[in-house]
Amino acid sequence: MESSSPILRLDSVSKSFNGVKALNSVSLHLELGEVLGLAGHNGAGKSTLLNILSGVFTADAGNMVLGGKKFRPNGYADANSAGVFRIYQELSVIENLTVAENLTLGTEKYIRRFGLITPKRTVKTAKAFLEEFGLGDLDAKRGVDKLTMAERQLLEIAKALYMARLGKIEKPVLLLDEPTSGLTQNQVDFLEEHVNRLRQHTAIILTTHRGSELLEWSDRIVVLRDGRVVGEPDPKRTSPEQLAELMVGDAVISQHERRNDVVRSQSPVLKMTDLTVSGVDKPFNLDIYPGEVVALIGESEEKTQIARCLAGLESPISGTATLGGTKIPSSVRGSLKAGVRFVPADRGGEGLALLQSVQSNLSLCAIAAENRRDLARSPKAEKSFVTGLVTKYNVKVASLEQPSGSLSGGNQQKLLVARAMTDAARVIVLDKPTRGIDVHAKSEIFRLIVEASARGVAVIVASDEPEELMPICDRVIAFRNGQISAQFDCRTGAEPSLTELAAAIS
Numbered sequence: 316m317e318s319s320s321p322i323l324r325l326d327s328v329s330k331s332f333n334g335v336k337a338l339n340s341v342s343l344h345l346e347l348g349e350v351l352g353l354a355g356h357n358g359a360g361k362s363t364l365l366n367i368l369s370g371v372f373t374a375d376a377g378n379m380v381l382g383g384k385k386f387r388p389n390g391y392a393d394a395n396s397a398g399v400f401r402i403y404q405e406l407s408v409i410e411n412l413t414v415a416e417n418l419t420l421g422t423e424k425y426i427r428r429f430g431l432i433t434p435k436r437t438v439k440t441a442k443a444f445l446e447e448f449g450l451g452d453l454d455a456k457r458g459v460d461k462l463t464m465a466e467r468q469l470l471e472i473a474k475a476l477y478m479a480r481l482g483k484i485e486k487p488v489l490l491l492d493e494p495t496s497g498l499t500q501n502q503v504d505f506l507e508e509h510v511n512r513l514r515q516h517t518a519i520i521l522t523t524h525r526g527s528e529l530l531e532w533s534d535r536i537v538v539l540r541d542g543r544v545v546g547e548p549d550p551k552r553t554s555p556e557q558l559a560e561l562m563v564g565d566a567v568i569s570q571h572e573r574r575n576d577v578v579r580s581q582s583p584v585l586k587m588t589d590l591t592v593s594g595v596d597k598p599f600n601l602d603i604y605p606g607e608v609v610a611l612i613g614e615s616e617e618k619t620q621i622a623r624c625l626a627g628l629e630s631p632i633s634g635t636a637t638l639g640g641t642k643i644p645s646s647v648r649g650s651l652k653a654g655v656r657f658v659p660a661d662r663g664g665e666g667l668a669l670l671q672s673v674q675s676n677l678s679l680c681a682i683a684a685e686n687r688r689d690l691a692r693s694p695k696a697e698k699s700f701v702t703g704l705v706t707k708y709n710v711k712v713a714s715l716e717q718p719s720g721s722l723s724g725g726n727q728q729k730l731l732v733a734r735a736m737t738d739a740a741r742v743i744v745l746d747k748p749t750r751g752i753d754v755h756a757k758s759e760i761f762r763l764i765v766e767a768s769a770r771g772v773a774v775i776v777a778s779d780e781p782e783e784l785m786p787i788c789d790r791v792i793a794f795r796n797g798q799i800s801a802q803f804d805c806r807t808g809a810e811p812s813l814t815e816l817a818a819a820i821s
Contacts, residue, residue, distance in 0.1 A: 725756025
């Protein structure tokens with residue numbers, strides 16, 4: 316699909332952080348109507364490249380040309396005005412508004428009539444635009460809270476195209492950053508179908524940690540490793556295994572298994588008694604023992620609501636959760652004091668302060684949750700503490716002063732996990748911890764979970780990808796239709812098959 320004048324061209328683009336090269340002379344091109352897959356493991360440079368294209372960072376060297384003009388955006392708005400739009404995996408749609416209201420939000424001046432904005436005109440404008448782009452499946456009148464995650468992702472894409480239309484940009488470039496993260500297979504298929512419909516209107520750069528999707532969606536693939544382009548495999552002639560080998564190179568991916576030598580107490584550390592939370596219709600009872608790794612699975616969000624309840628972010632409708640015989644308060648502060656540590660699914664919205672440094676994200680949490688006032692009094696002690704965590708949990712940073720938002724998704728996730736796995740933790744709750752990260756980062760997260768369980772910490776993982784957790788799990792609790800549908804004890808040889816897992820939750 317290559318032509319003499321690509322819509323976007325990068326020539327020898329480089330970027331360093333404190334002397335460490337995150338991108339090293341990267342060159343690529345993008346044609347109108349194609350999907351370019353961007354592959355690479357954790358820390359390969361994908362996030363840095365997307366940040367440069369979307370104006371978050373400025374390249375140290377190299378040139379970028381967009382639509383025949385020099386492209387060097389200074390901020391996200393600048394990138395948008397030039398025609399580059401980034402759609403993040405953490406969505407920005409507003410749930411209490413309709414599709415039409417979300418689509419036109421901030422651009423109401425373009426649909427005023429006689430100085431007024433009416434709901435009818437807003438819906439009419441949105442509906443006409445969606446149908447023109449083959450997105451008529453999105454009902455303009457429908458509330459966003461009623462949409463599936465795939466439909467919300469599609470709405471984000473539609474918003475970008477709508478902004479491009481208002482800016483009179485004929486050939487917009489979309490940066491789809493892990494668009495399928497957290498979606499079911501049916502939702503992935505739905506999103507892929509609609510992205511294919513949009514090809515004639517745009518050019519797309521796609522990142523996803525699922526190699527099979529990258530091969531299926533992409534016309535071409537560029538593979539990054541250690542900040543360099545190491546290959547451009549043909550998606551039609553490349554298997555997921557071959558793509559993974561090219562991404563990983565000589566690196567070794569560690570395999571982790573549950574620790575069967577852990578001495579487990581006869582008394583549960585955590586008891587959920589007649590507990591009902593949002594999304595769970597029938598009260599349930601569940602005991603979690605020290606050193607256990609327990610997976611909560613299900614197609615709906617019961618598992619996440621349970622995780623958030625334990626973290627003090629949601630209050631139970633009825634029943635109690637006790638830790639060591641003491642009721643867990645329905646507050647974040649009370650939950651932390653009791654010994655519960657939580658890693659949320661939305662690492663950017665609820666987990667990290669993305670504009671703050673790596674050091675601040677780690678030390679401020681310790682000061683608040685662990686009462687480590689010594690860190691507030693002594694910069695030397697603070698730096699030593701943070702350096703120890705970054706080293707222990709293998710978080711790749713150029714500097715402790717580096718903004719957390721500039722880290723790759725996998726390193727952001729390890730930063731969150733490092734913050735949670737303190738000596739004061741008695742129960743660690745992780746909500747979709749492998750969402751949107753690659754196989755290397757997943758391996759690291761699994762290692763940390765196994766190590767925590769070996770110390771006698773109970774670990775609860777709410778997951779949409781339970782098959783990946785099987786090697787490290789002691790038990791799997793499945794939810795369906797608002798209640799527990801099945802329990803599997805993996806230590807007794809009853810590790811469930813993928814068929815049994817699917818049957819338990821669907």
